[in-house]
Amino acid sequence: MGNEFIKDLFDKYLNNKSVFDNKEALSHAYIPENLLHRDKELEDIVSIVIPAIRQETPSNIFIFGKPGTGKTACVKHIGKELNDISSKKDISSNFLYLNCEMVDTQYRVLSNLLSYYGEDVPLAGWPTDKLYSKFIECIEKKRQIAIIVLDEIDKLVKKGGDDLLYNLSRINGDLADSKVSLIGISNDLKFTKYLDSRTLSSLGHEEIVFPPYNAEQLKDILNNRAKIAFNEGVLSEEVVPLCAAIAAQEHGDARKALDLLRMAGEMAERNNDVKITEEHVRKGKEKLEVDGTTEVIKTLPVHSKILIYSILLLEKCKKRGMITGEVYSLYERLCNVVHIERLTYRRAADLISELETLGLINTVLISKGRYGRTKNISLAVDIDTVERAIQDDERLQSITKISHSQQITLTNHLK
DNA sequence: AATCCACAGGAAGCCCGGGAAC
DNA sequence: GTTCCCGGGCTTCCTGTGGATT
Known part of the structure; x- marks a missing residue:
């Protein structure tokens, strides 16, 4: 009896036509083929990073911008391209990406960098200078230009101070055959004020600011993803502009815009509606907020x-x-x-x-x-x-x- | 103009657990 | 085992301060 009922339930939901075709396209992890409205920023970064292809050391870069302005995506794209080109041309350059949200101490940053070189070090126990010299040894062996990306670098500095940054900024002095350059990514525009002036000067960096997306740009981005994510004809026309407008108000956060769109789709699906409407967006927005705070508080x-x-x-x-x-x-x-x-x-x-x-x-x-x-x-x-x-x-x-x-x-x- | 409240927030150091090295 | 280092959570002690009241 119960089994029959459950079976029916499954049938009912399985036979539901989903509004989604490929929901992945709306997730945070998804990296799109094309990065819209970031041409200038991409060009700026590439022009700074390009010496790596000629085996020269690029300048250090700080990238600033509010959350969801495409900083990480741009840098990762460029990194991939750089690695591709250098492997084709038989040049040794290496793109190392770290997110300092999780990796937020000197020790952890160094041990993560080492793992890029296949060196497994214990997650505690060693003195940091041992990690540091091990790291130098590793790069030196490879004779390469290493570009180290520290995403959410402000988290690292606010917690552990700028010792690590200072050491990394001066690491080239300890290297003979290899060079290191840094790309720091930060949500916090005033982040450099947390740095010691001697760190700042020895970093000798260039700065790139990612402006927030406006509503029009967000619309383009959403439309682009919606094409992949949804089945045809399920979006009513006011949905994308509404998501874009809401996200534009909240400092042009593309991630938030995509969340809204995804959640609107989920609300429609839950209701067995075949078309996604303004109403679903509003409900979705509410649910995102409630879920978000509930989760934060519970943990x-x-x-x-x-x-x-x-x-x-x-x-x-x-x-x-x-x-x-x-x-x-x-x-x-x-x-x-x-x-x-x-x-x-x-x-x-x-x-x-x-x-x-x-x-x-x-x-x-x-x-x-x-x-x-x-x-x-x-x-x-x-x-x-x-x-x-x-x-x-x-x-x-x-x-x-x-x-x-x-x-x-x-x-x-x-x- | 001087005072002084009710804090803000920095600095140092303690204690603990995880883990390596000896 | 002992001794070392790291890092997180916490306490203790401290100095700094905007502006209504004296």
Whole structure:
């Protein structure tokens, strides 16, 4: 009986005509054949990198631009081409790509670079200078121009300082037969200000800025991908322009535009609709937002959860803007209730800053004159979404499963 | 003009676990 | 085993500061 029912369900969904033909084309991992509207940027990079083909050292490059402006895609394309050409011409140049989001310490960067040369080093244990000299040894043996791409380089510098960059910028002095040049990619335009001036000067770099896409350009990009991704005739004509317009507002992020388009398709499919409409885009947008914040919050460490819950309660129970001190003293109370040892003020302040970088809250530095300087804090995302996500954590039941009046009592007389 | 609040945020260092080397 | 290095999370201690109030 049950089996029959399930079988029918499968039949029903399998026989559904999908709106998608090749959904992959909308995923982040997909690298398109042609990079639209990035001609100038591509040319700039190629013109700098080209000496590598002649066995000369290219200048170092810093590439800046908001997320989803095609920085990584452009660099990867060029890298592939460069490797192709040099293998044909029997030239030894090497394109090494690293993303510093995951690889965010000196040690890890070096060990990843080494793995490009087939050297497996342990993921901990060695002194870094040993890794460094091993790396030099490896390149030297190959007699090549190595171009090292450090994507999201700002993450690396903000965490580990610029020691590694300084060392890499001066590595050519330690090399006789090989040369290294760097390409740093950063979302943060002010990223160079985190660098020590001596690092900056020994890097001697060129800068390329990727401007955000405008709505028209985003439309081209989306249309291009939609042709591959969707079956013919499923898109109603207002869908692509709408996705483009929304993404253009949010600093021209092509990735976001593609997410919207994909999600719109998924909403249609879930509804068994054969045509994707404006309505699906709006629903999809909402779902992307809710899913995004839910996921972020669920993976937060407990203390961050308690902190954001403090902010949530204050938002619920008071109307005026809350400040760090209030958030912290409510956090202390909540910690007592759930029997979790509280962190110090200093640490909590750092966690609050992290919540801001995650986009969960907004903070504004304000001065209240005689009454001090502090941060004005507010939630940046939907309050119910946050509450539901926090409620999922069993450890926090004793503070989430309480009545509104109990919530108000908790927030009374802080400090 | 000086004061002084309520913090912000930097620096240093501790403790721990992972892992290599001796 | 002991001793070393790295890195993450955390505490302790610290200096710096915009502007309403004195």
